[in-house]
Amino acid sequence: MNRKTQQNFEKVLKLIILTLGLGLVLLPIWYMIVTSFKPQTMIFELPPRLWPQTWTLKNYIVALGKDKFGLYFMNSAKVAIISTLLTVLVSSMLAFVFARLRFRGKETLFYIFLLGMMVPPVMLIIPQFIVAKWLNLFNHTGLILVYTTMNISMQTFLLRGIFENVPRDLEEAALIDGGGPWTIFWRIILPLSWHGISVVIINTFLYSWEEFAWANVAIKNSSQRTLPIAIALFQSEHLTEWGQVFAASLVALVPVLIIFIIFQRHFVQGISTTGLKG
Amino acid sequence: MHTKRHYSDLIPAIIFLLPGLVLFALFFVGPMMYSLRISFFEWKIVHPEQSIFVGFENYRRALSDPIFQRAVLNTLAYTVITVAVKMILGLCVALLLNQQLPGQTFFRVAYYLPVITSWVIVSLLFEYMFNGQAGLVNYILKDFLRIIPKDIIWFADEYLTLVPIILLDIWKGVGWAAIIFLAGLQAIPAELYEAARVDGADSATQLRYITWPLLGPTTIFLVVVLVIGGLNAYVPFQLMTNGGDPLDLTHSVLTLMYEATFGRIDFGYGAAISYLLTGFVFIVSLVELRLMKQQAA
Numbered sequence: 001m002n003r004k005t006q007q008n009f010e011k012v013l014k015l016i017i018l019t020l021g022l023g024l025v026l027l028p029i030w031y032m033i034v035t036s037f038k039p040q041t042m043i044f045e046l047p048p049r050l051w052p053q054t055w056t057l058k059n060y061i062v063a064l065g066k067d068k069f070g071l072y073f074m075n076s077a078k079v080a081i082i083s084t085l086l087t088v089l090v091s092s093m094l095a096f097v098f099a100r101l102r103f104r105g106k107e108t109l110f111y112i113f114l115l116g117m118m119v120p121p122v123m124l125i126i127p128q129f130i131v132a133k134w135l136n137l138f139n140h141t142g143l144i145l146v147y148t149t150m151n152i153s154m155q156t157f158l159l160r161g162i163f164e165n166v167p168r169d170l171e172e173a174a175l176i177d178g179g180g181p182w183t184i185f186w187r188i189i190l191p192l193s194w195h196g197i198s199v200v201i202i203n204t205f206l207y208s209w210e211e212f213a214w215a216n217v218a219i220k221n222s223s224q225r226t227l228p229i230a231i232a233l234f235q236s237e238h239l240t241e242w243g244q245v246f247a248a249s250l251v252a253l254v255p256v257l258i259i260f261i262i263f264q265r266h267f268v269q270g271i272s273t274t275g276l277k278g
Numbered sequence: 279m280h281t282k283r284h285y286s287d288l289i290p291a292i293i294f295l296l297p298g299l300v301l302f303a304l305f306f307v308g309p310m311m312y313s314l315r316i317s318f319f320e321w322k323i324v325h326p327e328q329s330i331f332v333g334f335e336n337y338r339r340a341l342s343d344p345i346f347q348r349a350v351l352n353t354l355a356y357t358v359i360t361v362a363v364k365m366i367l368g369l370c371v372a373l374l375l376n377q378q379l380p381g382q383t384f385f386r387v388a389y390y391l392p393v394i395t396s397w398v399i400v401s402l403l404f405e406y407m408f409n410g411q412a413g414l415v416n417y418i419l420k421d422f423l424r425i426i427p428k429d430i431i432w433f434a435d436e437y438l439t440l441v442p443i444i445l446l447d448i449w450k451g452v453g454w455a456a457i458i459f460l461a462g463l464q465a466i467p468a469e470l471y472e473a474a475r476v477d478g479a480d481s482a483t484q485l486r487y488i489t490w491p492l493l494g495p496t497t498i499f500l501v502v503v504l505v506i507g508g509l510n511a512y513v514p515f516q517l518m519t520n521g522g523d524p525l526d527l528t529h530s531v532l533t534l535m536y537e538a539t540f541g542r543i544d545f546g547y548g549a550a551i552s553y554l555l556t557g558f559v560f561i562v563s564l565v566e567l568r569l570m571k572q573q574a575a
Contacts, residue, residue, distance in 0.1 A: 011379065014374050014377065014379060015381075018371075018385055022385065025391065025392060025452075025453070026391070028392075028403055028407060029391060029392070029395070031403075031414055035406070044409075044412040045412065047421060048412060048413070048414045089297075090297045090301065093295070093298065094294070094298040097291050101287035101290060102287050103291050113302065116306055118506060118556075118559055118560055119310065119556055119559070120506070120509070120532065120552070120556065122510060122512050122535070122536070123313075123510075123532070123555060123556050124305075124306065124309050124310070124313070124552075125536070125539075126316065126539050126545055126549050126552065127308070127309030127312040127313040127316070130316075131304065131305065131308065131312070145304075145305060146305055148301060149301045152298055156298070180290070181287065181290040206394055210396035210397055210398060210399075212397065212512075212513050213512055213513065213516075228398040231398055232398050235402050242406050245402055246402075246403070249399040249402065249403075252399065253394075253399065256394050256395075260387075260390075260394050
């Protein structure tokens with residue numbers, strides 16, 4: 001009985017610690033949410049309130065109505081969705097080669113690809129800028145191709161770990177039925193690696209949705225801007241209008257949240273079956 | 279029935295590799311090489327053929343430039359502090375989340391929320407919270423906890439500016455470290471703990487002799503990835519310091535590179551800085567990966 005009480009006590013203590021930590025984690029997000037509902041006159045009020053005296057939707061109406069917000073949102077959506085699909089396809093094809101096929105020099109090639117994990121994306125901006133200038137890629141295609149490339153290494157590494165865990169017996173059956181590598185890849189490996197692919201989708205979508213440095217130099221035409229650029233620019237032009245900045249920001253967070261909620265069920269499981277175990 | 283043959287899958291391999299290889303060559307390997315070349319020139323972006331070869335001059339200039347040295351110090355301090363704190367807090371959160379507690383899924387998702395927010399957005403958010411006059415942080419410190427006598431103007435001081443930047447990274451990164459640790463924890467067989475309990479080991483002993491050693495590879499993986507991320511910090515520095523304010527004392531290596539390249543159109547100098555950083559990241563990662571191999575062996 002005594003031991004049981006002690007266990008319960010520990011449980012409650014842990015819950016309290018977790019909840020306190022959670023408070024710190026959620027406080028900034030909560031503050032952003034309430035600020036987006038505060039009228040401009042309350043933005044620098046003292047004391048700063050975590051529960052506004054007056055609530056208003058004006059920030060949302062103004063921010064979403066101006067500066068072609070809808071256009072920027074669609075630009076970001078287009079770039080992020082295509083980059084994600086392309087990354088899933090290209091990395092899983094690469095990972096399939098490294099997990100399953102045999103040829104000379106495979107390991108070396110794999111390590112060359114891993115180099116991509118070590119090189120900072122921002123460091124590549126100068127030469128990518130020159131390549132993009134040469135190929136006329138200061139547009140969404142340029143963003144998509146660069147985002148895909150910057151994600152390939154890490155995601156291939158993750159997927160190789162996943163694919164290696166798919167039992168080989170299933171492939172033997174497919175081989176006997178006369179299926180080639182494409183059949184094995186498409187009908188066996190991919191469907192059985194759904195949790196790993198979820199991780200790739202979350203990672204890549206998030207990256208492409210929020211990428212700032214490359215979009216900032218590559219997109220000159222204002223109608224092609226993506227959301228991170230538009231929001232940063234908006235803030236520097238309207239320094240004190242935090243309510244509007246956060247209203248726009250919160251709307252910009254919605255797609256990521258949706259993607260995360262859809263795919264998070266597979267998330268922990270996905271990570272634990274990747275190559276992380278070394 | 280089963281004949282073992284020494285076959286090679288070269289043809290299908292080439293087909294599967296092709297899209298990735300083309301992208302990788304065009305936007306990664308090619309640019310890397312080109313960037314190396316640029317770093318040895320006083321590069322003229324409009325007329326590259328008129329660029330002047332200067333050997334290691336760009337590298338020498340960077341290494342002897344006090345602004346660059348300061349950027350290196352800022353970046354190192356930022357990396358060491360954020361990685362250490364994220365690892366410790368991440369492990370604590372993971373240990374707590376790995377238990378059968380009510381609301382387990384809710385906690386997991388909630389702790390991960392900051393990770394999925396955008397850098398641009400949360401950089402602006404922290405700028406607002408650390409606002410000099412009526413910011414939430416100043417209010418909490420001054421009027422609520424009463425540990426500072428008057429408002430702190432965070433973004434006017436070369437050292438204090440780093441505080442919100444570092445706290446932002448910790449806030450945004452703990453959830454990720456925790457989820458990776460959690461994955462590592464779940465890969466540890468439960469029988470080990472049962473056996474330990476039978477032998478009468480308390481939870482501290484279990485942590486010391488089972489959890490910690492078996493988390494080795496996860497830990498090193500996290501260190502490698504987090505250190506790379508820390509050394510490459512860009513967006514929060516850029517947005518919260520407007521690229522080095524005050525007086526170019528608060529640059530990270532990459533904001534300085536960015537300013538040199540696209541602000542002063544000094545492509546050669548920028549390329550040299552990025553190569554210095556890449557070289558450093560590469561060496562650090564190799565050392566860490568060697569440790570990982572040793573651990574695994």
